[in-house]
Amino acid sequence: MADSTASVTNPSTTAMRELDPTARPRAVRKPRGILVPLWLGYVFLYLPILIVVVMSFNDSENLFVWRGFSLRWYPELFTDEAIMQGLVNTLVVATGATAIATVLGTLLAYGIAHYTRGGLIRAFAIAPAILPDLLLGIGLLTLFSLLTVTLGLHSVIIAHGVFATAFVTAIVLARMANLDPSLEEASRDLGAGPVRTFVRVTLPQLAPGIVAGALLAFTLSIDEFVIAFFTTAPTQPTLPIVIYSMVRFGVTPEVNALASLLLLVSIVTVIAAQRLTRLTGTPK
Amino acid sequence: MTETLQRPAPAARAGRVRLGLAPAPFLAPGMIYLIVFMAVPVGLLAFYTFFERGRFGGIVFEFTLDNWVKLFEPLYLGVILQSIALAGIVTLLALLIGYPMAYAIAGLSPKWRTVALVAVVLPFWTNFLIRTYAWILLLNNAGWVNQWLQGLGITDAPISMLYTPQAIVVGLLYMYLPLMVLPLYASLQQLDPSLREAATNLGATPWRAFRTVTFPLSLPGALTGCIFVFVPAMSNFVIPELIGGGKTIMIGNLVRDQFFEARDWPFGATLALLLTIFLVLVIVVQSAVSRRLTEGPRRG
Amino acid sequence: MTTAPLLRVDGIRAVYGDTVALHGISLDIAHNEFFALLGPSGCGKTTLLRSIAGFETPAEGRIEVDGEDLLRMPAHKRPVNMMFQSYALFPHMSVEKNVAYGLESDGVGRAEIRSRVAEVMDVVGLGALAKRRPGQLSGGQRQRVALARAIVKRPKLLLLDEPLSALDRQVRSSMQLELKRLQHEVGLTFVVVTHDQEEAMSMADRIAVLRDGRLEQLATPQELYANPASRFVASFIGTANLLDGTATATGVEVPGFGVVDAAHALRAGSPATAVVRPEDVELSTDAATGLSGTVVDTYFLGGASTISIEVPGITAPILATVHGASRVARGDAVGVRFARAAAVARGAGAASVTGDAAATASADPATADAAQEEVSA
Numbered sequence: 001m002a003d004s005t006a007s008v009t010n011p012s013t014t015a016m017r018e019l020d021p022t023a024r025p026r027a028v029r030k031p032r033g034i035l036v037p038l039w040l041g042y043v044f045l046y047l048p049i050l051i052v053v054v055m056s057f058n059d060s061e062n063l064f065v066w067r068g069f070s071l072r073w074y075p076e077l078f079t080d081e082a083i084m085q086g087l088v089n090t091l092v093v094a095t096g097a098t099a100i101a102t103v104l105g106t107l108l109a110y111g112i113a114h115y116t117r118g119g120l121i122r123a124f125a126i127a128p129a130i131l132p133d134l135l136l137g138i139g140l141l142t143l144f145s146l147l148t149v150t151l152g153l154h155s156v157i158i159a160h161g162v163f164a165t166a167f168v169t170a171i172v173l174a175r176m177a178n179l180d181p182s183l184e185e186a187s188r189d190l191g192a193g194p195v196r197t198f199v200r201v202t203l204p205q206l207a208p209g210i211v212a213g214a215l216l217a218f219t220l221s222i223d224e225f226v227i228a229f230f231t232t233a234p235t236q237p238t239l240p241i242v243i244y245s246m247v248r249f250g251v252t253p254e255v256n257a258l259a260s261l262l263l264l265v266s267i268v269t270v271i272a273a274q275r276l277t278r279l280t281g282t283p284k
Numbered sequence: 285m286t287e288t289l290q291r292p293a294p295a296a297r298a299g300r301v302r303l304g305l306a307p308a309p310f311l312a313p314g315m316i317y318l319i320v321f322m323a324v325p326v327g328l329l330a331f332y333t334f335f336e337r338g339r340f341g342g343i344v345f346e347f348t349l350d351n352w353v354k355l356f357e358p359l360y361l362g363v364i365l366q367s368i369a370l371a372g373i374v375t376l377l378a379l380l381i382g383y384p385m386a387y388a389i390a391g392l393s394p395k396w397r398t399v400a401l402v403a404v405v406l407p408f409w410t411n412f413l414i415r416t417y418a419w420i421l422l423l424n425n426a427g428w429v430n431q432w433l434q435g436l437g438i439t440d441a442p443i444s445m446l447y448t449p450q451a452i453v454v455g456l457l458y459m460y461l462p463l464m465v466l467p468l469y470a471s472l473q474q475l476d477p478s479l480r481e482a483a484t485n486l487g488a489t490p491w492r493a494f495r496t497v498t499f500p501l502s503l504p505g506a507l508t509g510c511i512f513v514f515v516p517a518m519s520n521f522v523i524p525e526l527i528g529g530g531k532t533i534m535i536g537n538l539v540r541d542q543f544f545e546a547r548d549w550p551f552g553a554t555l556a557l558l559l560t561i562f563l564v565l566v567i568v569v570q571s572a573v574s575r576r577l578t579e580g581p582r583r584g
Numbered sequence: 585m586t587t588a589p590l591l592r593v594d595g596i597r598a599v600y601g602d603t604v605a606l607h608g609i610s611l612d613i614a615h616n617e618f619f620a621l622l623g624p625s626g627c628g629k630t631t632l633l634r635s636i637a638g639f640e641t642p643a644e645g646r647i648e649v650d651g652e653d654l655l656r657m658p659a660h661k662r663p664v665n666m667m668f669q670s671y672a673l674f675p676h677m678s679v680e681k682n683v684a685y686g687l688e689s690d691g692v693g694r695a696e697i698r699s700r701v702a703e704v705m706d707v708v709g710l711g712a713l714a715k716r717r718p719g720q721l722s723g724g725q726r727q728r729v730a731l732a733r734a735i736v737k738r739p740k741l742l743l744l745d746e747p748l749s750a751l752d753r754q755v756r757s758s759m760q761l762e763l764k765r766l767q768h769e770v771g772l773t774f775v776v777v778t779h780d781q782e783e784a785m786s787m788a789d790r791i792a793v794l795r796d797g798r799l800e801q802l803a804t805p806q807e808l809y810a811n812p813a814s815r816f817v818a819s820f821i822g823t824a825n826l827l828d829g830t831a832t833a834t835g836v837e838v839p840g841f842g843v844v845d846a847a848h849a850l851r852a853g854s855p856a857t858a859v860v861r862p863e864d865v866e867l868s869t870d871a872a873t874g875l876s877g878t879v880v881d882t883y884f885l886g887g888a889s890t891i892s893i894e895v896p897g898i899t900a901p902i903l904a905t906v907h908g909a910s911r912v913a914r915g916d917a918v919g920v921r922f923a924r925a926a927a928v929a930r931g932a933g934a935a936s937v938t939g940d941a942a943a944t945a946s947a948d949p950a951t952a953d954a955a956q957e958e959v960s961a
Contacts, residue, residue, distance in 0.1 A: 034391060037384035038400070044381070045407045045461065048418030051428055055421065064426040104314040111310030125314065128322050132563065134519045134536055135556045138543055139325030142332065142553070145342065162321045165314060223411050225522065230543070243413045247526055251417070259414040266409040274402060481639050482672035484659045486686030486733065493660075496685070500676050 049263065056256035063253060073257035080254060086242035092153055093228070093238055094221035097160035101217045104161070105168025106210050110202070112169070113176045122173070129166040136162060137230035144231065151233040159231040160221045167220060168213035175209025215273045219266065326560075329553040337548045351554040360538070364558070367534040370449065371518040374456040375464075378513045379506060381457075382464035386505075389465070390472035401469065408462040416526050419455050420446060423527070447529030455527040456517045463512035471505025472498070504574035511570055515563050519556075535559055588651070590615045590773050591636070591741055596645035598631050598797075605631040606642065607797045613741075613775060618767050620788035621777045624820070628797040629777045633743050636775070637666045649740055660689070665739035669746040671730035673718035679729050680705075680714040686737045704736040707769065724755045731763075735770055744776045748783060760786050781821050785809070793817050809861075815928050818859040825865065825902050828930060831856035836927045840897035841875075848927035855930040860922050862890060865904035868919040869912065875920045877902065882910040895920060 055063060059070035077083060112122050128136065140159045141151075149155060183205065187197040225240040232238060237245070246255055333351050336344045354360060389400045407415065422429050423445040430442040445451055475498065483493035521536030530537070535555055542552030589612035598606040606628045613619045621629040634640040636647055638659025647654040654662055665686065674682050680701060687697045705711045708728040718726055727747065734742055747763065748756045764787050767774050778784050784791050785805040793800040793808065793816075801813040812818035819826060829838035831850040836858035837843045844858035877895035889910040892901040902920060912918055 034384075034388050037381070038388040041381060041385040041461070041465075042403060044458070045404070048415060048422055048458065049407060049410060051421050052414065052418045063421060064424065064428065064431065100317070104317055107310045108314035111307055111314075115307035115311065121311070121315070124323075125318060128318065131322070131326075132515060132519045132556070132559055134521070134539055135326060135329070135560050136322065138539065138549075138552060138556055139329045140321065141543065142328050142549065143321070143325045146328065158321055162318065165317065169314070219409060223409070225413060240411060240413050243411065243417070244522070247413060247417045247420070251420070255414075255417060259411065259417070262414060263410045266411075267406060270402070270406060270409050476670060476672060478668045478670050478672040479674060481637075481659075482666070482668055482674070482733075483685070483689075484639075485637055485662075485664075485666045486737065487660050487689035488685070489660055489689075492689060497674055501674075 052256050053260045053263065055253065056260040058253060058256070061253060063251060063256075073253050074261075077254050077257045077261070082237075082242050082246075083239070083254070083258060086237055086239040089153055089232075089236055090222055090239040093156045093160055094218050096153075096157035097164045097221045098214050098218045100157070100161035101164030101168045102210060102214045105165045105213055105217075106172050106206065108165070108169045109172035109176055110198075110206075113173060125169045126166050128163040129170060131163075133163075133224070133226040137227040140227070141230045151231060153232065153236050155231045156228050156238065159227045160224060163224075163227070164217035164221055167216050168210070171213035171216060172206055172209045175206055175212075179205050212273050215269055219269050222262075223266075330557055332550045333554040333557055335550055337550050340547060343550060351551045354551060355554065355558060360555075363533050363538055364535060366532070367518050367536075370452060370456070370532070370534060371514050374453055374460065374517045375510050375514045377453070377457050378461050378464040379510060382461055382468055382509060383502075383506070386465045386468035386472055389469050390475075397473075401466075404462050404465050412459060413522065413526075415459065416455055416523055419451070419458065419527055423451055423454075446527065447531060449528065449532045452524050452528040452532055452534075455523040456520060459520070459523065460513040460517055463516075464509035467505045467508035467512060468502060469505075471502045471508075475501055504570075507570040507573060511563075511566055514566065515559075518562070519559050587615065589613055590617075590650060591775070592646070592648040593632070593636075594646040594648070596632065596635060596642045596647065598628070598635060598640060598642045605797050606635075608645065609794070609797075609799050610645075611792055611799065611802055613773060616767075616771060616773055618764065618774045618787060618789045619776070620784035620791045621775065621794060622781060622784040622791050622820075623779065623794035623800075625779055626796075627794040629779075629794050630745060632794075633666075633745055633775065633777045636662075636741070637664055637743055638662050663740045664743060665734040665737055665741075666743040666745065667730045667734045667747055669749060671718075671726050671750070673726055673729055673733070675718050678715050678717060679710060679721070682718065682729055683733045683736050686733065690737070700736055704732045707735075707766070708732045723751050724759065727751060727759065731766070735766075735772060738770075738772070740773065742772045742774050744774060746778055747776060748778075749780070756783075763787060785821070793820065795820075811926055812859060812928055815857045815859075815930055818857070818926070818928055823862055823903060825860040825862065827858040827860065827898065829856060829858065830854070831927065831929075835925065838898070841895070842897075844922055844925050844927075846925040846927035850927060850929055856927050857930050858922075859926040859928060860902075861924070862903040862905040864922060864924040865902060866921040866923050867891065867893070867904055867906065867912065868921070869916070870919050877918055877920050879912050879914050879916045879918055881914060882912065884909055893918060893920060 055066075056073055057069050057071065058066055059072065060067035108125050112125060116122065136159070140155070140162075144151060144155055183201055184197055187201040188194075192200065223240065224238075225244060228238045229241060229244070232241065243255065243258070246252070332343055334347055334349065336346045336348050336350070338344050355364065385404070389397055389404070392400055421427055424430070425442040425444055425446070427446070429445065430439075433439045433443065479497055479501070480493050483497045484490070488496065518534065519536045519539075521534065521540045524530070524532055524534045524537055535558070539552045539555045539559075542548045542555065546552075591613040593609060593611050593613075595608045595610055596606050597604070597608050609628070609632060621632060623629045631640055635642045636654065638654070638657070642655070649663060652663075654664070674685065677685070683701045683704060684697050687700060692700075701714075702711070705714060708731055710725065710728050710732060713721065713725060713729075718729065721729065727750070731747075734744075744763075748759050751759060760783060763774070763776075776784070776788065785808075788805060790802065790804055791808055792802045795816050801808060801817045803811075803813075808817060808821050812821060812824075815826065818824045827836065827838045827841065827844055829836045829841075829844075831837075831848065831852055831854050832843055833852055835843050835845040835848075836856045838858060844860070846858055848856070850856050875895055877893040880892045880894050880901050882892075883890045888905050888907055891904045891906065891910050891912060893904060894901050904920070
């Protein structure tokens with residue numbers, strides 16, 4: 001009753017806005033031709049990938065002649081020592097870099113969101129994501145040589161940790177922006193101390209962002225070539241460096257199989273990350 | 285009297301009361317890491333540009349401006365200009381191809397929009413060496429494009445496509461096209477659809493509505509995309525080497541060579557810094573232009 | 585009105601996927617009329633407006649302006665201009681350029697554009713802000729720019745989509761008067777879409793009340809208030825005490841309460857609702873006269889007070905409005921008399937609210953709105 005009385009005198013309470021654009025039906029049809037460039041773009045983007053995948057099932061040694069279906073290159077891949085060693089190196093690097101980045105990035109994001117005004121620290125923390133990889137690569141090489149640090153997987157881990165931290169920070173910050181700050185206040189109000197609040201309320205809320213950031217960091221590290229190229233020892237190449245030398249000094253069809261497998265891993269990871277961010281997306 | 289009633293003072297809203305945890309444990313580890321492994325290396329490079337090279341790599345601490353002067357030697361200037369030209373062409377092509385793509389995606393229903401976007405980004409997540417290698421399969425003299433062309437009777441003899449500057453352009457374009465589509469899409473998608481409707485309602489033909497409203501308002505996204513493509517395209521050294529056959533050299537190749545072959549680290553650092561200065565300049569110009577395009581907060 | 589209408593909407597049906605947005609709407613709008621399309625969100629009023637403007641294509645029906653078939657014209661050729669709810673001002677153009685945009689599209693000469701833009705800017709009182717960008721203007725100023733941009737082409741019909749909803753309350757009421765003044769001054773036909781009944785009531789010459797894609801009633805504000813055609817209209821326009829019952833020869837028989845006198849043309853024995861406006865409820869401190877009830881609460885609202893009274897037999901309290909402060913207090917026994925009542929049929933429309941107490945149903949849109957407001961505040 002009180003509501004109905006209020007509405008007599010208070011026009012603002014009757015203001016329900018029709019702002020939901022999804023409620024609005026689709027407007028006048030657009031011409032279909034608009035999709036032609038999109039499809040052509042997809043052909044351009046996927047044709048090379050498709051060729052590689054198809055050729056990974058080719059029976060022939062010749063990269064340019066189709067002889068018949070075969071799975072022979074896949075098992076052969078796993079007997080190639082250089083590739084396997086590269087894979088192990090890459091996984092070690094990616095794991096290490098992701099671990100560093102996840103911890104540092106999450107802490108940074110939280111610190112930036114809570115304790116900084118203005119964008120200086122934020123810009124600094126995200127800068128490695130924009131900095132040319134070439135600059136970071138030779139810069140670290142210079143630093144390591146000045147400090148006479150022996151190059152190896154550890155130096156690649158440190159190097160990858162730099163840009164990976166930037167990506168985790170960016171993603172967790174984005175997640176943080178969607179969080180309701182009163183959740184933490186509610187926790188404090190209900191008697192939880194600062195540490196308990198952080199561990200019990202804040203971290204679980206941030207978890208999807210942290211996981212998505214970690215996945216991204218891992219994927220980026222696996223694929224990263226330029227920085228690794230400058231910061232690793234020739235005896236400890238990561239997988240991209242192995243591929244680089246294979247492409248450079250003579251390709252065997254194994255590369256096709258390897259490429260297809262990596263493609264599969266990338267697709268699965270991207271879809272997983274996508275699902276993750278959507279499932280636990282913006283709290284309404 | 286109501287005044288005598290005890291009422292809690294309204295909470296000061298000037299700043300949220302902090303959580304009670306000190307900022308240092310959150311900010312310090314990451315900041316120290318980034319200072320040591322990003323700021324210091326970049327600063328070190330800047331520092332190196334003013335000193336002489338060591339005979340076997342490294343550096344001799346004798347001040348010189350030679351490294352910067354050397355940039356203007358015809359040999360290096362030529363490479364720098366060539367890099368700018370190639371990266372510029374790639375950027376322009378990416379814009380021409382990416383704009384219609386982004387425009388089409390922005391016009392899809394929300395469900396298909398996500399699918400279309402993921403489809404654009406997905407190739408970007410596949411290993412970049414493998415994507416480069418794929419073009420070798422395609423463009424080789426015995427490669428698939430030549431086989432198709434001959435199969436269709438368009439040419440009799442294979443056209444040599446690999447190891448040409450054009451091949452580098454195609455390779456770079458392929459590599460960075462998604463980076464053009466994404467920001468373009470973002471700026472087109474956040475455009476209030478009623479702006480276009482308003483233009484139409486005021487009598488503008490669809491083309492005029494696009495030219496005077498949609499396009500100018502998407503320019504900030506286009507500029508961002510151009511930076512995203514131009515900057516990495518300019519510093520890439522793998523594609524010129526693998527697809528260009530090392531015949532067409534770009535700044536990135538030069539830097540790599542200074543570090544691994546010529547062993548002239550100070551000059552390599554100078555080249556890399558030049559790239560970075562260039563990047564900063566482009567970003568400054570971009571944000572200035574964007575601000576001019578849409579002055580004030582974009583509302584309504 | 586004997587002259588041909590300016591706008592004729594005939595049997596417009598609009599369908600989106602499985603949902604029907606408009607079930608065959610027909611209405612005429614006369615020259616120089618200030619016309620309002622009123623209804624809760626989702627009633628189809630915006631769809632109708634956008635169909636007229638050419639942004640939606642109805643499945644069936646005709647829309648004519650001065651006898652010309654609008655639906656055959658592409659949106660940019662229609663002699664209709666619109667003021668958008670978001671104003672849709674071009675952020676990259678100055679105020680002046682925004683206003684000139686429509687004239688430029690039509691290829692009007694430069695000198696004429698300049699004079700017409702200057703003229704219309706004076707009309708809306710924005711002369712001094714010509715060089716500003718929309719981002720540098722206040723909400724009220726933006727609204728004026730949007731209006732200037734829409735009227736500078738002197739359209740046959742000006743469509744306004746929720747013109748005041750983006751403004752805060754003080755600006756809103758002054759803008760209502762301003763729009764009304766402008767409409768007289770420029771002599772255009774206005775069609776306003778709004779969900780705010782007060783806005784529609786205070787501005788429009790005639791109001792079409794829409795609900796679920798159907799036209800509930802088309803009448804002047806006075807008529808809508810005094811003689812609502814349905815229970816929905818009665819509850820949507822103003823505040824009303826709704827007493828559900830059965831029609832009798834002289835009024836509506838409300839179970840457990842008695843007969844409320846009201847003139848009507850309903851068949852005796854059919855389900856009906858008596859509509860009693862709060863100002864038609866007369867109170868007396870002498871509980872013996874008429875019905876007796878107990879005061880539940882009083883609300884002082886400045887010029888008037890609303891008193892809610894529990895009357896035995898009626899589920900929801902009766903609301904009464906009196907001038908000045910209330911002279912009764914909670915718990916007082918009062919006599920209640922209805923000075924005037926209207927009766928409406930309780931048809932299929934009311935079926936959707938059965939189970940709700942009568943007065944709660946009347947409060948429904950308002951409660952929802954109030955909740956919405958609180959969330960966004």
